[in-house]
Amino acid sequence: MPDLKITEINEPLSGNFLLDEREGMDAVLDSNGTAFEVSDDELIKAAKLIMTEEGLDVLPASAGAITAVKLLDSRNHTFVAVITGRGHGHL
Numbered sequence: 001m002p003d004l005k006i007t008e009i010n011e012p013l014s015g016n017f018l019l020d021e022r023e024g025m026d027a028v029l030d031s032n033g034t035a036f037e038v039s040d041d042e043l044i045k046a047a048k049l050i051m052t053e054e055g056l057d058v059l060p061a062s063a064g065a066i067t068a069v070k071l072l073d074s075r076n077h078t079f080v081a082v083i084t085g086r087g088h089g090h091l
Contacts, residue, residue: 009040010061036071038064050083058083 028035038046046063050056065081072079 007040009043010064034068034072036064036068038067042067056083056085058085 025035027033040060043060043064046067047058047060050058050063050066062083065083069079069081
């Protein structure tokens with residue numbers, strides 16, 4: 001399991017709602033879900049890509065959903081990535 005650390009970039013993923021960094025990962029594992037470790041640099045890169053390709057100013061933390069979907073085995077599967085706005089020029 002990765003060493004989870006809340007940063008200014010990934011904070012919206014966990015800091016607003018979780019009592020500790022492990023709570024979110026425990027929920028994923030308990031529900032047989034899947035999670036990927038995405039670095040702050042990768043979150044920023046994904047947010048910039050969404051801005052360039054789609055014109056959407058999204059929070060880097062939510063852009064990680066796009067990075068994670070690319071890591072999944074997409075053969076015979078359809079995935080939905082939920083991303084949120086309010087980027088307000090965070091990049």
